[in-house]
Every structure is written in C-alpha cells, then in structure tokens.
Amino acid sequence: MEELTPRKIVEYLDQYIIGQEEAKRAVAVALRNRWRAGRLPADIAKEISPKNILLIGPTGVGKTEIARRIASLTHAPFVKVEATKYTEVGYVGRDVESMVRDLVEEAVRLVKKEESALHGRDAEEEALKRIAEIMWPSKKQETRSPMDIIFGEKKQETPQDAGEKERRQELVERIRRGELDDRVIEIKVEDKGGAPQSDNEQANQISLMITNMMPKRMKKKKVTVRAARKILAEEAADEMVDMEVVKEKAIRYAEEKGIIFIDEIDKIAGRTGSSGGPDVSREGVQRDILPIVEGATVKTKYGQVKTDHILFMAAGAFHVSRPSDLIPELQGRFPIRVELSSLSREDLRKILTEPRQALVRQYTALLETEGLHVSFSEDGLDAIAEIASEVNSETEDIGARRLYTILEKVLEDLSFEAPDMEEKEVVVDSDYVHKKLGKITENIDISHYIL
Known part of the structure; x- marks a missing residue:
C-alpha cells in the first residue's frame, strides 16, 4: 500500500464516483493513517485507534460506493451490514457480533483464493x-485375504x-x-x-x-x-490448501485490514425518553455495537478476533434524527464526520457518461447484444439529467438511483422491441426523451409513482 498516497486514492475514486471531494479526501487520509500506523513500533501502533468515519447524506449520493471501492482498491476483507438488522441482546434476531463473524468469513474466502492460486x-x-x-477407469486391485496378511505373503502384482x-x-x-x-x-x-x-x-x-x-x-x-x-x-x-494456515492468515487479515460498513445507522439513533418504547431497543443496539467499535474480542469458528484495528465506516441519511442523537460514547468512536451533498444537475449529467461503470455505457452494451446500436446525443443526456434533478427536488431525493428509473422508462420500448427491429441505429435525443416521458413529467402526481 506504500504507493497508495491520499492523492492516488482520490484519483482512483474519481473514476467511479462523481463529486463528494470532501468524503473522498477523508477516506483517503483514514486509509493512509492505517498504513502509517503499520510502520510504527508495535508499542506505539497498538495505542493508535483507526479513524472511523461517519458519512452523512441522502441516499444515492455515493456513500456505499465509496466504501466498496476502497475495499476493492486495498484488497481488504469488506462487509456491508445494515444497523436495522440487529436487535438488542435478549431479543430474537442477529446479534452485533455477527458482523465480525461475517468479516472473518470474507477474509477466509480471500485468503483461500490466494492460497489456491499458489497450487x-x-x-x-x-x-x-x-x-x-x-x-x-483403472482395473481395481483384488483385496488380500486375511491369511495372506497374517502370514505376510505378498500378493503378486499383475504386471501392467x-x-x-x-x-x-x-x-x-x-x-x-x-x-x-x-x-x-x-x-x-x-x-x-x-x-x-x-x-x-x-x-x-x-x-x-x-x-x-x-x-x-x-x-x-x-x-x-x-x-x-x-x-x-x-x-x-x-x-x-492448508486450512490452518488459511485460518491464521484470515484472522490477521481481518484484524489488520478489515473494513465494516454499517449502513442506516440513523435508523437506530433514537434516544431513550424521546418517544418511548421502540427507542429503548434502538439505544440497546447502539450499546451493543459500542464495544465492537471500541475494541473487543469476538469468538468465531476460526478463532478469537480482536476488533481494535478494524476500520468502521457508518452511514446514514439523518433526515429525521441527527448524529448527536446517537449515544455520546458511540459518537466519540466516529471522529471523522463527512457530509455528502445532494447531486446537482451537472453531477447527474456526469454520472451518465464519465465513471467507468457509467449508466449509458451499461445500457448501450446491453442493447448491442441484440445488434442494436443506441447513441445518446448531448441534448438527450442534458434532458435526462434535468428531469432527474427536477423529480429529485420535487419528490424524495434518491440521488443517482433516479437515473436508473428514468433510463429504464426511456429505453423501455427499445428493450422490448430490439430483437425484432429492422432499423438498428437509434439516436436518443431531447425530443426522444420528452416523447417517452412527457406526460409523466407534466403531471407531478404521476411522476411520484412512476419516476
């Protein structure tokens, strides 16, 4: 990881995620600090806790994608969990320690893959x-009789x-x-x-x-x-593969490089006394998560795993609650706070074409398998981005995910008719987009349901 400077990490993330420069820089610094801690003497390194990150922002702006790409870049074991899946100790449901067990399973899978490649x-x-x-099939050898074994008589091997x-x-x-x-x-x-x-x-x-x-x-x-x-x-x-070697490496891998991404943490941010009943369980889940994030030893089927140096990234929209509604001890374990901004019309326009996994590239490749060549004009892309931005502002803001919904609607007829079309060249321009979405976008009540 020596060559992964913060600048290079940001450059890598720029290939997949549009905007959110502050979040990219924060994540890059957190990763570099991990590398720095690994180069310190053991007595100092063990005192340095990972700089856990809390990502705050609406859905579809890149929170999960940042975490997933970071894990891919560093080849680290990575698991994404949802805070709402866990219940307070004493209730039926998943206990919070299972997130660490899931991380170790992923580490075992990665190490096993590496070890298998050697053979x-x-x-x-x-x-x-x-x-x-x-x-x-080879000819089966005849079994020796008990008398042959007792008297030590060797069976005459049939010459091949x-x-x-x-x-x-x-x-x-x-x-x-x-x-x-x-x-x-x-x-x-x-x-x-x-x-x-x-x-x-x-x-x-x-x-x-x-x-x-x-x-x-x-x-x-x-x-x-x-x-x-x-x-x-x-x-x-x-x-x-020697599974003992795999277990030992995987535990070390999970402890030193593991990343756990806790999504929807805002859904458990209720505090006792705010509205009664359910909030008590939410705070209970927070108190169960706290020792894992602080540093605990979790028993897994592969051995004991210490969570002291696992990097935790949490994310939430915090529409209703606020980060300050988390219990103070848990707030303190996420020292880096980054607010991700809503995507502008320009951001949505760039998302359509610039990232490596750009949506336009995905859809054109899919239709190309039918021999149908679809191209998007500049004004067509502008129209899609503008409609996505308007619908996000007038209804629920779901970020880049809105583009999927709109593109599906725009290309719905083409996707259905592609195998039977004689004309194999189609240009999606502004007129084409408005023709497909005109009635829907004119009536905001309909767009609530369809887009």
Whole structure:
C-alpha cells in the first residue's frame, strides 16, 4: 500500500464516483493513517485507534460506493451490514457480533483464493488425472485375504500392460490439448447446499455444527470435459490448501485490514425518553455495537478476533434524527464526520457518461447484444439529467438511483422491441426523451409513482 498516497486514492475514486471531494479526501487520509500506523513500533501502533468515519447524506449520493471501492482498491476483507438488522441482546434476531463473524468469513474466502492460486498448476494436473480416470477407469486391485496378511505373503502384482501406461498418458495429453473438451462425462462433486440461514444467530451456529458433523454429501453431475477441468481443478486446489494456515492468515487479515460498513445507522439513533418504547431497543443496539467499535474480542469458528484495528465506516441519511442523537460514547468512536451533498444537475449529467461503470455505457452494451446500436446525443443526456434533478427536488431525493428509473422508462420500448427491429441505429435525443416521458413529467402526481 506504500504507493497508495491520499492523492492516488482520490484519483482512483474519481473514476467511479462523481463529486463528494470532501468524503473522498477523508477516506483517503483514514486509509493512509492505517498504513502509517503499520510502520510504527508495535508499542506505539497498538495505542493508535483507526479513524472511523461517519458519512452523512441522502441516499444515492455515493456513500456505499465509496466504501466498496476502497475495499476493492486495498484488497481488504469488506462487509456491508445494515444497523436495522440487529436487535438488542435478549431479543430474537442477529446479534452485533455477527458482523465480525461475517468479516472473518470474507477474509477466509480471500485468503483461500490466494492460497489456491499458489497450487494452480498442481491442481490442473490433478484434474487431468481425475478426468482420465473417469474416461478410462483403472482395473481395481483384488483385496488380500486375511491369511495372506497374517502370514505376510505378498500378493503378486499383475504386471501392467506395457502399452497401457503409454496410452493412458496419451489420453491425458489429449485432454490437456483440449481435443476432448466437448465430450460429456459424469463427475462427482460435493453438494454444498448448506443449512438454511435465519436471523437467529444461535440457530445458525447449531445448524452449522450439525452440518459439520455429517459426512460430505456428494452428487453426480454431467458436464463437458472443459467444465470438468475447471470444477475438478478448483476442488483439487481446495484439498491442497492448508486450512490452518488459511485460518491464521484470515484472522490477521481481518484484524489488520478489515473494513465494516454499517449502513442506516440513523435508523437506530433514537434516544431513550424521546418517544418511548421502540427507542429503548434502538439505544440497546447502539450499546451493543459500542464495544465492537471500541475494541473487543469476538469468538468465531476460526478463532478469537480482536476488533481494535478494524476500520468502521457508518452511514446514514439523518433526515429525521441527527448524529448527536446517537449515544455520546458511540459518537466519540466516529471522529471523522463527512457530509455528502445532494447531486446537482451537472453531477447527474456526469454520472451518465464519465465513471467507468457509467449508466449509458451499461445500457448501450446491453442493447448491442441484440445488434442494436443506441447513441445518446448531448441534448438527450442534458434532458435526462434535468428531469432527474427536477423529480429529485420535487419528490424524495434518491440521488443517482433516479437515473436508473428514468433510463429504464426511456429505453423501455427499445428493450422490448430490439430483437425484432429492422432499423438498428437509434439516436436518443431531447425530443426522444420528452416523447417517452412527457406526460409523466407534466403531471407531478404521476411522476411520484412512476419516476
């Protein structure tokens, strides 16, 4: 991460998120401080807590996207949870420690993937041998009788046909060269249909324990040799991975690099005494989250995990409540506060075309699969952005998500008729947009429901 300076982190985020410069800078500094702490002597580093961040702003302005892109950039284990899914201790539902368990599961998945990649060549060779064995089974050796074992008599091994070994090797080579890729074979794979997950954490733990006690369930599957090579190579790589090494690395990975994103934290911001009943449970959830954010040791199936240096990012719209409505102790654990602004018409216009995952690029690529070439004129893009901005201001502000709704409505007929259209060139200009949305935008009551 040495090359990830705050400036470079912001430049990376600029490729995916329009605007919100203050939030990008805050996140970049928090990440760089993590790197700085890792270079300090251990006795000083352990005293430095991560600079947790509270993102405040309406939906659809980039809060979640910032957190997700940061995790992708740093290759860190990342989980997104919703504060409303948790209940106070003593109630049926998910306990807050499950967010740490989810983070460790993600860390295990990442480390396992890294470790499996180290065995790629060996796993591929093993897969070739298994496929060859399926296509040309070896002769089973006869079992030795008990008398042979007692008296130590060695069984005379049947000498292998001189040409059999060579022919078997030739079969492996043909599979390797892809000559048999389209042939269908039957393989046995593990049936990974696990126990159903519920919101009750204790029930999940019991189900997992019972599942682990049972022998692996195998199922037969007919696939092409091409698909079998991939499936069996992944299976062989998993068998070659040392799970003890994976567990140790994953726990360290989660503790040192893990990012937990707590969304909708404003929904649990009610304080005792404000309106009675439900607020007591909300404050209870806050008090349960507090020790996790402060630094606690959580028991997982892979071992004990300390949360002292996990980076927590929380987000909320705070339309009704305010950050000051959180309990004071929890407020203090999120020292960096960033307010994200609503998206302007210019921001919405840029979102349509500038980011790597730009919406216009997505929709044109989808329709291109039907041989339909759709292009958007400048005035067409201006019209979409203007309508999105107006609807956001006159109804609920849902940020960039409004663009999805409008584009779906604009391209609805094209998406339906694309396979049958003879004219394969379509230009979406201002007239086209207003033709598709005219009646809806003229009547604000209708736009409330449709856009």
